[in-house]
Each structure stands twice: as structure tokens, then as C-alpha cells.
Amino acid sequence: MGKIKLPQPISAGLMLSYQCNANCHHCMYACSPRWKDWISEEEIKLLLTILAEKIEPNPSGKSSVSLNCGLHFTGGEPFLNFDLLLKAVQMARQLDIPSTFVETNCYWCLDNTGTKQKLEALKEGGLQGILISVNPFYLEYVPFERTERCIKIASEVFAYNTMVYQQEYYYRFKELGIKARLPLEEYLKLEQGDLVKNVELFLMGRASYKLQKFYTKHPPDYFLNEPCLPPLVRNWHNHFDNYGNWIPGYCGGISLGNWHDLDRLCKQGLDLDEQPVLGFLIKQDFAGLIDYSRNFGYEVPREGYISKCHLCVDIRRYLTTKQEFKELKPNEFYSQL
Ligand code: SF4
């Protein structure tokens, strides 16, 4: 399969841990309370030092933020280890990394005072913005009044650097008068069964299994000519996890290599002959991947797949039960789907 060079990342997400208070149906990285490990302070410093010269600011300036620019702190749920998050933010400031923000599901916003204290501490530590997650899957775990509180106070602390993803759901929940948690089934009753209402949703990671009943399945041929969008190898919005994995974009469970070797990987390239699964994915040869997995006994499910990413993760999950693949990491991702 040969070698492929990896572009230097110009924006990134630092995954402090896969641990989360929630276990959302749509989680791309299969996070949950069952994960226990967190990145160490030494490793944060090492990663940020590697990334510092590479991360580019948001086009509107280094103090502004946007989803695919700069550096974000994420998980899992980073506020589960607030002290570590704060230290990471302070290190990023020392290294002059631009356009930093944190991503949260707001579970921790129990009252106004505590919420404000934490957000102000992060701002003083050098954080420039925040991304607040809103959709019916978080709503199963986080009372909406906490999300509202976070948005209100974050808007005071971070002003226009407060991003809400997805605003459509925020306004919809307010319209519906939701305040507490709501099981997905109850939410669907309110929406007459319409889950997504034309809002962006990636059918990958855990969604491939947990959301099957809402989508039509297709045989593999249906997806073979569909490109990975966004492309697997790209310089923006890559993730770097606490186990040393360089995760391409939103593709949980795939490792481009160890981020400790990032500079070498960018200069010398990846040897795809040593990582056949990655080779098929990068070359977009999904027919080849299916054939390859058949050698291990994989059988295409008769009912098909709901998305190309479902096909991809289903094969990868199967392969990890047969052999160790260094490009399919972390291992636990596959048991947490
Ligand atoms: S989607 Fe976010 S809140 Fe939900 S389990 Fe994953 S990391 Fe946690």
C-alpha cells in the first residue's frame, strides 16, 4: 500500500479523557462513566508543546474562536476533572496557543455562583471561549435548566465566544418549555417521532448501533462510492487523546499513530503496509476492506447498514475481536460502543 504523508495539524482537540457522566446514543468516541483514565499534566505539556507552533488562530483573530480553528479541550466531559482542565488552559496560554475553547455538556452547572466561578477561573487562566452542547441525546442526562444556565452565564463571561451546538435544539427545547432531563422516547413523543428535524447528525461511533431503529438500512454497495466527508486525512480538527492516539477528525477508534511521533509522522509518513485497515480507509477502498475482513470471518449483516460509518465501525469492531491492530485504538472504544 506504500507510504502516505500526514499534514501538520492546524487545529486540534485535546481529549483529556474518554470519561463522561453521560453515555449518549450518538457519541462518536463511545464515552461513558465506565472509562477511568485521564491524561497527566506532563503529557498535556508535551502535547501542547508539540502543537504550539502548528495551531493557527481563527481568521477573526487569536482571541476569537470557531468550531474548526484553534485548540479545544474536550473529552469525555472535561469538567469532571476541573483542576486538570484549568491547568491545561494555563499551559496553553503560556505557550501562546491561539483560539482556545472548552466543550461541555453542562452537567456541572448546578447553580449560578458555582457556574460563574468556574467559567471565570477558566477565562482568567487564558481560555477564550466555550462550546455548549445541546441536543436530545444530552437531554437524557443533563437537565435543560443547567444548559440554559451555562449559556446565560457563559455569554456574560465569554461574550461572543460562546458557541451553542446545536442552536436549533436550544430554541426548540425552550419552545417546548423543557426544564429537566427527558428520556429520548418522551422527547420523540413531543416531536411526533421526528428525531432530527433536518439538524446535522453524524451516524458514526455509538450512533451506528443505538440509533439504528430510526434509519433505513442499505447493503454495502450503496455506500462504496460515498466519500468520507470530511476526509479522513486533513489538517484541521484532529483529536489527540490521553492514550497517545492521533484520532482523525470525528473517527473514534481509529489512530493515525502516536502523537508523541507527530513530527516524524508528518515528515516521514505512515507505512500503510504495516497498518492495512488504515490503508483501506485512507485509500477509500471499502470494497477491499470488506474482502480483507472476510478473511477473518466477518459477515456483512443481512439487513445492511444505516451509514457508511456504520459499515466502517462494524468491520473495525469485528476485527478487534480477532487480532490486535495498532491503527484501531483505543481498544476500549470498541467495547464501549
Ligand atoms: S456525546 Fe459528549 S456528553 Fe455524550 S457521552 Fe459523548 S462525550 Fe459525553
Ligand code: SF4
Ligand atoms: S467511514 Fe470510517 S473512516 Fe470514513 S468518516 Fe466514517 S468512520 Fe471515518
